[in-house]
């Protein structure tokens with residue numbers, strides 16, 4: 555049977571006139587991805603409502619990062635090296651290389667290569683590809699990096715997903731019990747997680763090492779499954795009130811509206827030989 559015609563996925567002007575790809579699966583599931591940073595900014599499962607936080611104060615300009623959705627972090631997570639916070643590619647213009655519908659999904663792939671400017675910061679040639687597939691109650695995002703240079707390189711990376719939540723006070727993250735984590739909000743000290751459910755009673759900024767393939771974002775009315783492959787670590791982040799107030803692109807009480815659960819490769823940088831390709835993914839189930 556032939557897949558249905560690709561009648562509804564399209565590249566349209568988004569906020570700030572930045573181009574965004576709108577994916578609409580045959581069952582009505584939707585996702586939106588800006589070419590700026592290849593940043594997914596919206597996911598609406600077939601049977602539900604918006605699952606991503608996107609700040610009302612987010613800037614949509616080529617020199618700013620979009621606040622919300624899934625910022626793509628590469629080739630440096632956070633400030634773990636000399637590059638700008640979370641690396642380079644979330645500020646770069648990606649191109650749409652493919653978009654199609656199958657009988658039950660809509661998908662698109664975005665590509666980015668190194669530029670003169672990226673090589674000034676990070677002197678390596680690379681091809682980054684981000685594949686986004688939406689359909690039913692699932693969104694799958696896969697980042698692939700190919701070393702297109704003549705020398706090996708190493709990088710850290712992540713998919714910095716901002717989940718929209720109804721109430722921070724009743725939201726928890728489950729599935730990380732027993733893991734060693736680095737508490738970046740409290741002096742980068744290592745701990746072992748004892749809680750079955752991580753609660754948000756203050757700033758949470760933790761890197762969980764060697765995390766399981768699945769963690770759960772638990773709210774009273776719904777649970778979101780977050781599956782990672784290829785990324786060894788999981789970051790959980792919420793800035794709480796005081797830090798939230800320092801972000802010009804967040805409203806003072808926005809910290810109550812999102813929790814970031816991020817698939818990341820931080821502790822063990824990914825090493826790629828010339829010509830080698832790596833991929834990591836985060837798959838979300840509503």
Ligand SMILES: O=P(O)(O)OC[C@H]1O[C@@H](O)[C@H](O)[C@@H](O)[C@@H]1O
Pocket residue numbers: 619632639640714738759789791
């Ligand atoms: O403001 P940015 O660059 O988008 O980063 C957001 C946050 O991302 C988190 O992953 C970091 O641990 C925080 O320290 C940081 O503030």
